[in-house]
Amino acid sequence: AQSVTQLDSQVPVFEEAPVELRCNYSSSVSVYLFWYVQYPNQGLQLLLKYLSGSTLVKGINGFEAEFNKSQTSFHLRKPSVHISDTAEYFCAVRPYSSASKIIFGSGTRLSIRP
Amino acid sequence: NAGVTQTPKFRILKIGQSMTLQCTQDMNHNYMYWYRQDPGMGLKLIYYSVGAGITDKGEVPNGYNVSRSTTEDFPLRLELAAPSQTSVYFCASSYDDIGEQYFGPGTRLTVT
Numbered sequence: 413a414q415s416v417t418q419l420d421s422q423v424p425v426f427e428e429a430p431v432e433l434r435c436n437y438s439s440s441v442s443v444y445l446f447w448y449v450q451y452p453n454q455g456l457q458l459l460l461k462y463l464s465g466s467t468l469v470k471g472i473n474g475f476e477a478e479f480n481k482s483q484t485s486f487h488l489r490k491p492s493v494h495i496s497d498t499a500e501y502f503c504a505v506r507p508y509s510s511a512s513k514i515i516f517g518s519g520t521r522l523s524i525r526p
Numbered sequence: 527n528a529g530v531t532q533t534p535k536f537r538i539l540k541i542g543q544s545m546t547l548q549c550t551q552d553m554n555h556n557y558m559y560w561y562r563q564d565p566g567m568g569l570k571l572i573y574y575s576v577g578a579g580i581t582d583k584g585e586v587p588n589g590y591n592v593s594r595s596t597t598e599d600f601p602l603r604l605e606l607a608a609p610s611q612t613s614v615y616f617c618a619s620s621y622d623d624i625g626e627q628y629f630g631p632g633t634r635l636t637v638t
Contacts, residue, residue, distance in 0.1 A: 416568070444624060455530070455616050455629025456569070463624060502568050506624075513585075516568030 414439040414505050418517035425493055426525050433488040433520045435503030445486045446504040447477055450519075456502065462486065473497070498524045527552050530630035532617050538636045539607040547602040547633050549617030557620045558600040559584075559627065560592065562613040569616065575600055576623070607637045 419434040437443065444463050448456040460471025467479040477488045486503060500521050506514040533548045551558065556577045561569040561584075571584030575594040589611060591603040600619075604611060614634050618627040 421566075453631075455618070455631055456627075457629070458626040461624075461626075504568070514571055515585075516570070518566065518568050 414441075414443060414507060414513065414515045416503055416505050416515050416517040418501075418503055418520050420520050421518070422521045422523065424523045424525060427495055428492050430491050431489065431493050431497075431522065433501050433503075433522065435486045435488065435517060437484050437486065437503070437505045439484075439505060439507065441507045441509065443505045443507050445477075445479060446506070447471065447475070447486070447488050448502045448504060448516075449473075450500045450502065452499070459488070459501070493522070493524050495524050495526065497522060529553065530617055530619055530628050532615075532630035532633050534633060535631070536634045538638065539604075541607060541609065541637060543607050544603070544605050545607070545635075547604075547615055547617075547635075549600045549602070549630060550598050551600075551617075551619040551628070552598065553619060553621075553628065554597060555619035555621050555628075556597070557623060557625075557627075558594065559618045559620075560590070560600070560602045561616045561618065562586065562611075563616060563632075564613050572602065572615075604635075609637050611635065612637045 417436045425431045446461045447459040460469045462479045470476045500519045503517040530551045559574045560572040570586045573592040575581045617630045620627045
């Protein structure tokens with residue numbers, strides 16, 4: 413079985429400051445890893461995904477994430493945030509073998525202060 | 527392309543009533559999914575489909591049914607609504623099982 417832990421339920425950050433949203437997972441099998449963003453009253457949108465290869469993954473809107481297999485982490489980072497980044501961010505994992513077993517974390521609410 | 531559309535946007539049901547949440551995609555995607563999102567929680571997969579005529583259970587299928595008679599449509603049926611089914615329901619689709627999932631805007635359902 414897989415599980416996902418997003419360590420911070422809320423992260424307040426000043427505009428133009430860097431941010432890191434943390435995600436740890438556990439799994440007995442190899443997994444794909446995803447970060448999704450949810451803007452208020454909208455569905456989720458894919459930010460980036462790790463399937464294989466380079467452990468540093470770049471996504472949309474200037475976000476990137478690094479897969480660390482030894483620490484079973486997939487933290488999301490952005491060097492300088494904007495007001496428009498205010499949203500909820502979800503980490504998700506899925507085993508190679510089954511689309512039905514995707515597991516989402518409980519989310520991190522990113523709030524940007526001017 | 528409209529992407530993934532869901533109807534209705536909001537619905538209030540009484541306990542024991544039934545309803546169907548509609549989901550349609552116009553991207554010719556093979557895979558479609560239904561999720562529920564409870565307050566302060568991540569999404570949980572209810573059912574998914576890998577193509578017309580093929581459906582399978584996700585993590586939380588109890589109390590729900592689905593069908594996939596066409597590539598475009600993937601309705602979710604609640605037969606006997608219960609307060610525990612109060613949630614926001616999202617439909618999504620993807621071209622294949624590791625492709626990006628495209629989400630609809632959601633249906634907010636309250637059962638009282």
